[in-house]
Amino acid sequence: MKNYLVLLLFLGIAMASFSCSDDNEDMTPAPAPNLYERLGGINAITAVVDQFLANVVADDVINARFAPTVADPFRTQLLRNNLIDQICAGSGGPCQYKGKNMLEAHQGMQITEVEFNALVADLIAALDQFNVPEQEKNDLLAILGPMKTDIVGQ
Numbered sequence: 001m002k003n004y005l006v007l008l009l010f011l012g013i014a015m016a017s018f019s020c021s022d023d024n025e026d027m028t029p030a031p032a033p034n035l036y037e038r039l040g041g042i043n044a045i046t047a048v049v050d051q052f053l054a055n056v057v058a059d060d061v062i063n064a065r066f067a068p069t070v071a072d073p074f075r076t077q078l079l080r081n082n083l084i085d086q087i088c089a090g091s092g093g094p095c096q097y098k099g100k101n102m103l104e105a106h107q108g109m110q111i112t113e114v115e116f117n118a119l120v121a122d123l124i125a126a127l128d129q130f131n132v133p134e135q136e137k138n139d140l141l142a143i144l145g146p147m148k149t150d151i152v153g154q
């Protein structure tokens, strides 16, 4: 009877330690998801960019800037793809941005701070329309914000 109880106790301990182990055998913590993953990957980024472009086109402060782009479906598609790649790559995703750098892309446009802020507001509105949380919104804006010096007044 005593041996039986010892055996039961042993089995109990063995099973408890089994059920406590998980896939993470070496106990190293899983890497924190990067911004690309936290944003929801390529589909979520594509949806935000499409909404962002719709907001820009409806925004009287800046939409005249994009009139030649909107009039040309090929140019619209190119800008859309460049924006998706830029956000995907910038947030740590598996994309490659193949467009011009921000200085080249906006050179000669003499974009004002008011216009820059209007475009950022259109992006924030798009992020809000898809309920992107505050942390992810701020992390994305922190990536785009420093581009301002290459865009405004060039």
Ligand code: HEM
Pocket: 062, 065, 066, 068, 069, 075, 076, 079, 082, 083, 086, 098, 099, 100, 101, 105, 106, 111, 115, 116, 117, 119, 144, 145, 147, 148, 151
């Ligand atoms: C953080 C802010 C901004 C980002 C990330 C951004 C990003 C881009 C990108 C990726 C392109 C495409 C470059 C290429 O063709 O290779 C582009 C082009 C352009 N951007 Fe911006 N931009 C910003 C701000 C602005 C602002 C404030 C304006 C004007 C109000 C503006 C007007 C344009 C125009 C007119 C084009 C050319 C579109 C075309 O090729 O048809 N951008 N921008």
